[in-house]
Amino acid sequence: MNGAGVGAVGEGAGDAGEEGLTxxxxxxxxxxxxxxxxxxxxxxxxxxxxxxxxxxxxxxxxxxxxxxxxxxxxxxxFLDRIPEARELLVRAVRERGTDETPLGALRRLGRDLVAARHPLAGVGEDFAHFWRTVAESPALRARGRAAVEEIEGLLAVELARAGGAGGPESRLAAALIVAGWRAVYAEVVGRQLDGDPVDAVAVEYAETLERTFDALERALPVLR
The missing domain is CATH 1.10.10.60 (Homeodomain-like)
Incomplete structure (x- = not known):
């Protein structure tokens, strides 16, 4: 998630394909x-x-x-994976393990997306073309910012439902989580636009995401 946008490289929102469909x-x-x-x-x-x-x-x-x-x-x-991003975040919190915290579930989601090179992780071969298109369009950047705000609000609701925080606390927690993830994401996008090797970016992305969630756990003990 970042201010530039939340989207996909390639076609369609979701990777389940046609399995199980009528x-x-x-x-x-x-x-x-x-x-x-x-x-x-x-x-x-x-x-x-x-x-x-x-x-x-x-x-x-x-x-x-x-x-x-x-x-x-x-x-x-173009930013056709926004619904999928919302769904994945909600599912991660709602369907977390009995001994898993909301932050732990979100950390696991981030790990899985990066490890799978999922389009929502934002890092992959030829992704620079996607992000360059976003960067060159004020309309896409604006839609990306709006999507981040939507996701932040949705996450606040889910955190409140999870019982880890409520009211202003849940909104603050959601804002901090989204801001941290967004900062990591923006760095990943920038490095790809600069032409850095994708594999190296992915490795550093995973490491930085872990440090980010470590910091979030210290800042948000109520969600640990």
């Missing part, structure tokens, strides 16, 4: 994948602000209305 759901999933994939290609090739939704619809062979049925905002065509 025929109708598979068709919708494939349509969403096709729209997102064509949008991503065009945005990276030409820049977000120079591509229209109508052009994306033509490339994906659907109507403009269909595009908006799947993606209410143009920005969501």
């Amino acid at each position: 025929l109708r759901e598979r068709k919708k999933w494939r349509t969403r994948q096709r729209i997102s994939g064509e949008a991503t290609r065009l945005f990276i090739e030409r820049g977000f602000d120079r591509v229209t939704v109508a052009e994306i619809a033509r490339a994906a062979e659907v109507s403009t209305m269909t595009v908006f049925n799947y993606f209410p905002r143009k920005e969501d065509l």
Whole structure:
């Protein structure tokens, strides 16, 4: 998560694919994948602000209305993993182990995303193209900031429900967690834009994330 944006490199939100879906759901999933994939290609090739939704619809062979049925905002065509980010954070806290703290669950989520080179981890081969497109678009950067605020608010609710903090305490805890993760994420993005080797960035990312959560545990003993 960072101020530049929360999104995906490639197509679609979510990695579960078509497993467990009905025929109708598979068709919708494939349509969403096709729209997102064509949008991503065009945005990276030409820049977000120079591509229209109508052009994306033509490339994906659907109507403009269909595009908006799947993606209410143009920005969501590119930052299409925002819903997945929200879902993963909520699930990590709600479905944590009986002996696992909310912070421990979020730390584990971060570890897993980095280890799997998940798009939401923000580090991977060719990700620099994605982040450069975000950096060049004020609209995408604004949507990214809004997404971070949404995630912070959602996390505050989940922390309160988890019983580790409530009221102002849960909001403060969520703000600190998101700020810490965002700082690490921003460093990772910057290094990739500078052309640093992805493997080296990933290793340092994992180490810095651990130190960040160590600091958060000291700052937020109520969530330990």
